[in-house]
Amino acid sequence: MLGYGVGMPEQIRLSGIVVIVGNYGSGKTEVAINLAVDQHAKGSQVHVADLDLVNPYFRTREARQALRDLGIDIVLPPEGWLQADLPILAPQVAGLIRQPGQLAILDAGGDGVGATVLAALADAFKTVHAPLQMLQVVNPFRPNTDTVPRCLSMRDAIESASRLKVTGWIGNAHLMDETTVDHIQQGHDLLQALARASGLPLVCMAVDSSLASQAAVLTLGCPILTIKRQLVPPWRHPMPLTDHT
Amino acid sequence: MSKVLMKGNEAIAEAAIRAGCLNYFAYPITPQSEVAEYLAWRMQEVNGVFLQGESEVAVSYMIFGAAGAGVRVFTTSSSPGISLMSEAISYLCGAQLPAVFVNIMRGGPGLGGILPSQGDYLQATKGIGHGDCRLFVMAPEGVQEAAEMVMRAFPLAEKYRNPVMILGDGLIGQMMEPVEFPDHLKSVPSNKNTWATNGMDHRKSKTRNLVRSLFLDSQILNNNNLILRDKYERMKKEDVCFEAYNTEGDYRILIVAYGTMSRVCKTAIATLKEQGIDVGLIRPQTLFPYPEAAVREAARKESCRHVLCIEMSMGQMVEDVERSVLGARPVKWYGKCGGDVPTPEEIIELVKSTLALHKSY
Structure with a gap:
């Protein structure tokens, strides 16, 4: 069982269906990709589905x-429509929800608007026997999730649109290349307050690989998801994912 | 205020509010729709107005009406939407009304695609509308600069009583970077009594303001165009902006690039520097007025052998580069459109292959 508090495991262990939600720009996709790699490295068979119907890039x-090079299955709209800004939901997604295997990570779009796609899959979710978690990614340095009430308000919007309940939090406190350990500690403080206010666990803190081994990060007291950035502007290269453990 | 992490589109929206602009009319289009999405809730917090028009044409005339009434007003769109607004932009120029337009460019022509492009350079700088009209055009290379340029755009629009455009490719709107906003600007245009149709009593004036772009008398129309021409010439004298990067020492290649493309070029220049090859860069921050003198001077540096203009288009700014260099050095264009941005590796290869042409030096 994952959770924030006494006896909490240091490693992230997930199974069944994990839906990743959050506000625009909270880092859902980067978290979903790195979570998939992390769980794959720990021996799970992982499927990822891209449900982002609202973000164009x-x-x-x-x-x-x-x-795919790592052996992680990814469910996408048909190749010819990958660059479209149309609400295309691959039919395989409903099948993946019914038969998620060891772990299926669903990466939804931002805010309540992006989570609406989950309501369209309500019939599939009803038949799920596997464990189902919906984790909300929070970056306290984003303008509308900088306080506990705003994070809770975002959760309400997402739950209302998705017809699913948030079951835990993922902290993703960063300012891109300008992130310091102080930012991560500040973010962790807010996530702790959020966990207390909501009664939901802090599943992990996502931390860029350049900072993840810092002592102040390792002693935060919650599991750390190391982030190797994949979604980078054209003057940068994504970090290689192969040695992720 | 401390730094926050924002998408370019969100930062543009917030910057407009901090510039005292409480009037926003728009129609959604990828890749700029987040501006409207952000202002849909944020305008309520500041008692501002956001109205989604039934089309870009409708929006552009809402802008005309609000500008005529003397309030700060802006809109955002992407390439095809800006084309629909071009008639009203010409009317705004003719009537000398200030307003701010943001074009987060996507690939074209026609509907094109939703990925980033710089294909509207010629439209923005030379062909935005019918008649002898010009926009003041600024091009940011990142989220922080986009916010700063939006805040600068409103006073510039009022200074010249002319529309100002922020021209950013799709990545400028979509990418996320930390941003810190400058202080708020005063909300009321200081010189609005010279044009605003807000009532003679209200502004304690005995002369009426008339907003119009129709001048049937040939002399009066000619005079209006002379006034506009003087303004455009004044822009060239007073408000040209550019960044010179790695131009202090000698370089054999000069690159001219703007927006996202300049970020890619800077990465390539840093790598080439490590390999002992110096390359200079001029990054126009204003596209009209164009930094002709800066490009010319940098190209004519004794060590410089070749000028490269790199764009996310099929060659548009290169015309201004050639016009600036005036034949003093060969000018080569390189670019792509459709959404694939030239990579640092491609630019490094381009620089090396160009240098190979000048082995004797």
């Missing part, structure tokens, strides 16, 4: 080759 599909 920087989607899971940009990392499709890197994921």
Whole structure:
């Protein structure tokens, strides 16, 4: 069992269906990709589905080759429609929900609008026997999730649109290349307060690989998901995913 | 205020509010729709107005009406939407009304695609509308600069009583970077009494303001165009902006690039520097007025052998580069469109192959 508090495991262990939600720009996709790689490295058979129907750029599909090279299955709209801004939901997604295997990670779009796609899959979710978690990614340095009430309000919007309940939090406190350990600690403080206010566990803190081994990060007291950035602007290269453990 | 992480589109929206612009009319189109999405809730917090028009044409005349009434007003769109607004932009120029337009460019022509492009350079700088009209055009290379340019755009629009455009490719709107906003600007245009149709009593004036772009008398129309021409010439004298990068020492190649493309070029220049090859860069921050003198001077540096203009288009700014260099050095264009951005590796290869042409030096 994952959770924030006494006896919490240091490693992230997930199974069944894990839906990743959050506000625009919270880092859902980067978290979903790295979570898939992390769980794959720990021996799970992992499927990832890109359900982002609202974001035109920087989607899971940009990392499709890197994921497939590792043996991680990724469910996408048909190749010819990958660059469209149309609400295309691959029919295989409903099948994946019914038969998620060891772990199926669903990367939804941002805010309540992006989570609406989950309501369209309500029939498939009803038949699920596997464990189902919906984890909300929070970056406290984004303008509308900088306080506990705003994070809770975002959760309400997502739950209302998706007809599913958020079951845990993932902290993703960063300012891109300008992130310091202080930012991660500040973010962790807010996530702890959020976990207390909501009664839901803090599943992990996502931390860029350049900072993940810092002592101050390792002693935060919650599992750390190392982020190797995949969604980068054209003057940068994605970090290689192969040695992710 | 401390730094926050924002998409370019969100930062553009917030910057407009901090510039005292409480009037936003728009129609959604990828890849700029986040501006409208952000302002849909944020305008309510500041008692501002966001109205989604039934089309870009409708939006553009809402802009005309609000500008005529003397309030700060702006809109955002992407390439095909800007084409629909071009008639009203010409009317705004003719009537000398200030307003701010943001074009987050996508690939074209026609509906094209939704990926980033710089294909509207010629439209923005030379052909935005019918008649002898010009926009003041600024091009940011990142989220911070996009916010700063939006805040600068409103006073510039009022200074010249002319529309100002922020021209960013799709990546400028979609990418996320930390941003820190400058202080708020005063909300009321200081010189609005010279044009605003807000009532003679209201502004304690005995002369009426008339907003129009129709001048049937040939002399009066000619005079209006002379006034506009003087303004465009004044823009060239007073408000040209550019960044010179790695131009202090000698370089054999000069690159001219703007927006996202300049970020890619800077990465390539840093790698080439490590290999002992110096390359200079001029990044126009204003596209009209164009930094002709800066490009010319940098190209004519004794060490410089070749000028490269790199764009996310099929060659548009290269015309201004050639016009600036005036034949003093060979100018080569390189670019792509459709959404694939030239990579740092491609630019490094381009620089090396160009240098190979000048072995004797």
